[in-house]
Amino acid sequence: MRHLYLHVPFCQRRCSYCDFAIAVRRRVPARDYVDALRRELELLGAAELGRPGAESLETLYLGGGTPSLLPAEAVTTLLAAVREACGGPGRGRDGGPWDGIELTLEANPEDVTPERAAAWRRAGVNRVSLGAQSFDDRVLKWMHRSHDAARIGDAVRTLGRAGLGNVSLDLIFALPAELERDWGRDVAAALALAPAHVSLYGLTVEERTPLARWIARGRTAAPDDARYAEEYLAAHAWLAAAAYEFYEVSNAARPGWRARHNAAYWSGRPYLGLGPAAHSFDGRARRWNVAAWEAYRRALAAGRRPIAAEEVLTPAQRELERRYLALRTNRGLALGTDGRLAARAARWVAAGWARCPDARVRLTPEGWLRLDALVGDLTDPGDRT
Ligand code: SF4
Numbered sequence: 001m002r003h004l005y006l007h008v009p010f011c012q013r014r015c016s017y018c019d020f021a022i023a024v025r026r027r028v029p030a031r032d033y034v035d036a037l038r039r040e041l042e043l044l045g046a047a048e049l050g051r052p053g054a055e056s057l058e059t060l061y062l063g064g065g066t067p068s069l070l071p072a073e074a075v076t077t078l079l080a081a082v083r084e085a086c087g088g089p090g091r092g093r094d095g096g097p098w099d100g101i102e103l104t105l106e107a108n109p110e111d112v113t114p115e116r117a118a119a120w121r122r123a124g125v126n127r128v129s130l131g132a133q134s135f136d137d138r139v140l141k142w143m144h145r146s147h148d149a150a151r152i153g154d155a156v157r158t159l160g161r162a163g164l165g166n167v168s169l170d171l172i173f174a175l176p177a178e179l180e181r182d183w184g185r186d187v188a189a190a191l192a193l194a195p196a197h198v199s200l201y202g203l204t205v206e207e208r209t210p211l212a213r214w215i216a217r218g219r220t221a222a223p224d225d226a227r228y229a230e231e232y233l234a235a236h237a238w239l240a241a242a243a244y245e246f247y248e249v250s251n252a253a254r255p256g257w258r259a260r261h262n263a264a265y266w267s268g269r270p271y272l273g274l275g276p277a278a279h280s281f282d283g284r285a286r287r288w289n290v291a292a293w294e295a296y297r298r299a300l301a302a303g304r305r306p307i308a309a310e311e312v313l314t315p316a317q318r319e320l321e322r323r324y325l326a327l328r329t330n331r332g333l334a335l336g337t338d339g340r341l342a343a344r345a346a347r348w349v350a351a352g353w354a355r356c357p358d359a360r361v362r363l364t365p366e367g368w369l370r371l372d373a374l375v376g377d378l379t380d381p382g383d384r385t
Helices: 030-049 072-085 114-123 137-142 149-161 183-192 210-216 225-241 260-266 293-301 315-328 339-351 371-379
Strands: 003-008 059-064 102-107 127-133 167-173 197-202 245-248 251-253 272-274 279-281 285-289 307-312 360-363
Touching: 003 072, 003 260, 030 072, 030 272, 030 293, 059 072, 059 260, 072 114, 102 260, 114 149, 127 149, 149 167, 167 183, 167 225, 183 225, 197 225, 225 245, 245 260, 260 315, 272 285, 315 371, 339 360, 339 371
Parallel strands: 003 059, 003 272, 059 102, 102 127, 127 167, 167 197
Antiparallel strands: 197 251, 245 251, 272 279, 279 285, 285 307
């Protein structure tokens, strides 16, 4: 297994828009969590881990939730357990234990301290995905984030001093109009920190979130499509002018700094996910763990694997997924000999939604805005084109 994801479910509070599988805890049960993860690793055994040797692992991603809430010792213990389970080698050339691996940790700015950053680096972390979201304190408060704008810059500088210069910043766009958020100012503030990578997420309204309740009560306006499109396209232009390349619908990087872990998902490669709600894919079937932290912990304490369900993809589902994932990226989708796809691609090119400079169809930013509809267009059974 070359791509491993560990889900750390804990957050100190729920952000106003978030429906992720999290456990809100004032005090993170770090020891219980590390013990549970260890048990899950043991139950997987060699059959699924493949005992490849940690040098065969290409990417490891600690996501959440908020992995940076774990005490630094817990991160160290957790990564050591993974390395041991993978039959890992000793220290690598770069002085870390995971030579050559992209090892990402998601962090919230308020958790980044010189001590933690140094400990993460020693444990092998070499990339940090920072949940910035906005540089406007009013907006951050509305989002229920725990940091203010100043903490974002402090965190990036602290990470850099600890040897963690490979930082990705997450930003959210298409916020309700009444917030009067200055999107251009936020993107400029992010670029001023010279991150290696930027991820942009349009605000969506998920059920059972504070945001959904505010909208239902008329306290806030629903996000609108025109604002979404305008801000998405503007961000493309600004980032391109700053030499960032959008290599996926939501992700842009400076040359040489693409996220290898996420790229594995988009190219359909197998991955293994551990922790509550984590998903795994072996190239044929997708499996996911129970979402609730307590249910996950109890299953492992009883010696059971915490699997909630598994879905075997049909050949048609796999093909649809392959096309969807390919169109998400700037590699695009090979036209091959599919006349129907070629006809669609010609129509998309005429509309300005795609380019076909070679035998591949690549969506433009305007096309990415319509990604789901265009993939649906490919499978429309009523169309005989
Ligand atoms: S920190 Fe991230 S995972 Fe936690 S509530 Fe906020 S958006 Fe959700």
